[in-house]
Amino acid sequence: MRIGPVQVGGGAPIVVQSMTDTDTADVAGTVAQVESLARAGSELVRITVNTPEAARAVPAIRERLDAGGCRVPLIGDFHYNGHRLLTDVRECAQALAKYRINPGNVGFGAKRDTRFAMMIEKAMEHDRPVRIGVNWGSLDQALLARLMDENAASAAPLDAGAVTREALVRSALDSALEAERMGLPRERIVLSCKVSAVQDLIAVYSDLASRSDHALHLGLTEAGMGSKGIVASTAGMGVLLQQGIGDTIRVSLTPEPGGDRTREVVVAQEILQTMGLRSFTPLVTACPGCGRTTSSFFRELANSIQSHLRENMPQWRERFVGVEDMSVAVMGCVVNGPGESRHANVGISLPGTGEAPAAPVFVDGRKTVTLRGDGIAEEFRRIVDEYVETTYAPRRDAVGGMD
Secondary structure (H helix, E strand, C coil): CEECCEECCCCCCCEEEEECCCCCCCHHHHHHHHHHHHHHCCCEEEEECCCHHHHHHHHHHHHHHHHCCCCCCEEEEECCCHHHHHHHCHHHHHHCCEEEECHHHCCCHHHHHHHHHHHHHHHHHCCCCEEEEEEHHHCCHHHHHHHHHHHHHCCCCCCHHHHHHHHHHHHHHHHHHHHHHHCCCHHHEEEEEECCCHHHHHHHHHHHHHHCCCEEEECCCCCEEHHHHHHHHHHHHHHHHHCCCCCEECCCEECCCCCCCCHHHHHHHHHHHHCCCCCCCCCEEECCCCCCCCCCHHHHHHHHHHHHHHHHHHHHHHHECCHHHCCEEEECCCCCHHHHHHHCCEEEECCCCCCCCCEEEEECCEEEEEECCCCHHHHHHHHHHHHHHHHCCECHHHCCCCC
């Protein structure tokens, strides 16, 4: 399916998604954060649409993004009142590229069926795909109770966790079938079953993938802060991605106080890139340091180079073909430094404790120069920049008259 300019599923590369945490009614604040997420590499951005004010702000957000050259598709995140907002604010329904519907938060009983139908009808009216996103914390309680009763009456009852996982999968599949019966094409539906524990994530998505050929959105819900959220997301999604499960991913990190919302985008990209599934930006190979590297200079240089690569990638990607596959190494001593540097496209082996104050640089496996003195960092950045300029072919549409 296509979500704006982005292809999802059907063998397309796995797509990185993120979500704003601004009040959507704050047009300027939301535009700024969407642009920031898009610059970081988020290919889809989800925004909360929870009030009439938020719904009315969506067209203005879309217009400002377009005016600034930011074409990232916006996904509307609806709970409880999405049927009304999509109906009452037609411009919102049109401005969004996809709708996220949570079956557990649509309504109860007959109201649930009516409201769900209204949202699917709006998706068809505006030719929009939907994500049917079931969540562990807002699961349809009527469905869960029914499955629990059936399980209790069975000859070999399962534990409560297994029944809950089945309820998640059943809710997603039943809702998708209902949408298809209404006329929404199968290829316009993305499914997700969000949980907050790694083993549950693996079990639920493995089951869901075995019972459905819909596009799947992966991610832990409430993954957590800092290293915990990163490790949990990587552990769970890594197993599934290795099995070929997943078409879009989000790393739902809780930002630390004063933290940058774009970190979740960087982590998602690095998961995909370190697994060899996609390339986004050159990653720096660097040793962890030991007693041979008592100087902190190599750590500072590695961090500086990684930041330099990320800052320059947006313009490099527009100008050159394949630059995101470049490899760079910043090593701290003679033990592994020269060897690792030779394996990279551009690598430097800095002197360790007691070594001669010289830093050989290797380009595509060949030693080209030895750097010395206080300007090593600047010289190495210059070498990396020159490598990009002289190695990668210009994009045809980046050079006047070539497209």
